[in-house]
Amino acid sequence: MAQHMHVNTPLLESVNMSKRVGTTVYLKMENSQPSGSFKLRGIAHLCQQLASRSKGIVCPSGGNAGMAAVYVARKMCLPATIIIPSSSPQLVVQRLQEQGATVKVVGKDFEDAKAEAFRIAETEGLVYVSPFDHPLIWQGHASVITEVATSLGPNVKPGAVLISVGGGGLLCGVVQGLKDVGWVDVPIIAMETVGADSLNASVKAGRIVTLDNITSEAVCLGAKTVCKKAFEYTQSNEVTIISELVTDKQALHALETFLAVLVGKPRLPGPRPPPPAPPGGHQGVLRPAVRHNPSSVSEVFPGAFSRLAMPREASGRHPDEMPKPPQLAPLDVKEQRLYSELLPDDRAPHPIS
Numbered sequence: 001m002a003q004h005m006h007v008n009t010p011l012l013e014s015v016n017m018s019k020r021v022g023t024t025v026y027l028k029m030e031n032s033q034p035s036g037s038f039k040l041r042g043i044a045h046l047c048q049q050l051a052s053r054s055k056g057i058v059c060p061s062g063g064n065a066g067m068a069a070v071y072v073a074r075k076m077c078l079p080a081t082i083i084i085p086s087s088s089p090q091l092v093v094q095r096l097q098e099q100g101a102t103v104k105v106v107g108k109d110f111e112d113a114k115a116e117a118f119r120i121a122e123t124e125g126l127v128y129v130s131p132f133d134h135p136l137i138w139q140g141h142a143s144v145i146t147e148v149a150t151s152l153g154p155n156v157k158p159g160a161v162l163i164s165v166g167g168g169g170l171l172c173g174v175v176q177g178l179k180d181v182g183w184v185d186v187p188i189i190a191m192e193t194v195g196a197d198s199l200n201a202s203v204k205a206g207r208i209v210t211l212d213n214i215t216s217e218a219v220c221l222g223a224k225t226v227c228k229k230a231f232e233y234t235q236s237n238e239v240t241i242i243s244e245l246v247t248d249k250q251a252l253h254a255l256e257t258f259l260a261v262l263v264g265k266p267r268l269p270g271p272r273p274p275p276p277a278p279p280g281g282h283q284g285v286l287r288p289a290v291r292h293n294p295s296s297v298s299e300v301f302p303g304a305f306s307r308l309a310m311p312r313e314a315s316g317r318h319p320d321e322m323p324k325p326p327q328l329a330p331l332d333v334k335e336q337r338l339y340s341e342l343l344p345d346d347r348a349p350h351p352i353s
């Protein structure tokens with residue numbers, strides 16, 4: 001069997017998050033993957049199985065899947081074509097090109113990019129790499145849970161696993177991983193932002209729903225339609241999946257708090273101490289997890305926010321031992337807009353009702 005390309009990432013107990021939510025919180029540091037996110041696990045596994053003798057790969061993506069695909073292609077000495085929709089920031093094009101990808105900007109959203117990627121795969125004889133919808137992708141992602149089980153050791157299991165959902169590939173991989181290690185009684189808290197809530201809308205409707213548009217700021221992560229398998233898992237008795245929503249503002253607030261407590265200083269202009277926990281209550285995206293099962297929570301760290309998140313060098317260390325971050329790049333226009341529009345000067349926490 002080919003050697004896997006992902007790294008075994010650290011599972012860190014976050015003292016600060018644990019204090020804030022009143023239960024032990026572990027972070028699976030997927031931002032320390034060579035491509036910057038967990039996507040590498042599944043995409044590398046799929047390419048190793050299907051693309052080793054191919055002419056190259058083509059992947060539609062607005063972000064982390066594309067970064068993983070181009071990393072894998074480089075390691076396998078294959079050409080990579082990444083199709084991205086015009087909604088993706090210019091920075092993404094630049095990053096992909098720097099990594100050696102041929103980048104094509106096609107259409108206005110992921111569905112347009114996907115159609116073009118299918119067309120190119122067919123006409124140019126390339127292997128189509130889905131960012132989230134393939135059993136081999138899920139099998140690769142499942143390793144995240146087997147690693148958690150190894151890190152926690154025998155007889156320890158999390159009270160819940162909290163992940164974010166775009167197209168549902170990570171969700172399917174986590175379900176598979178939980179089955180692999182015999183943790184089917186561990187609930188999954190599946191988080192989405194309002195406006196990128198294709199799983200939540202489908203769960204509410206009891207059938208797969210396609211959103212008209214992604215209206216959340218999480219454009220690179222959101223999919224208008226969640227993959228069929230992810231929806232099926234929500235309807236089955238095999239595992240418990242709790243679908244929860246937060247607003248963009250809540251997600252950004254959680255991220256800002258994370259940066260403030262973990263990296264040691266807020267990235268935003270002006271002095272800003274981390275906000276205190278509300279009296280007698282939990283807040284932020286972990287609240288649903290704690291409400292459901294207060295014993296302990298394990299979160300797959302959202303590398304999608306890697307540009308805003310901790311420096312790579314710090315990822316192997318305990319949060320309390322974190323060094324001061326190196327000089328960070330200035331905020332780009334999109335980030336400035338996000339902060340000015342979504343984080344106006346009311347800095348108070350916004351608990352989830």
Ligand SMILES: Cc1ncc(COP(=O)(O)O)c(C=O)c1O
Binds near residue numbers: 065164165168169221
């Ligand atoms: C960091 C991160 N977390 C979660 C997701 C959602 O993954 P999926 O599309 O497999 O649901 C993505 C998707 O791009 C992502 O980049």
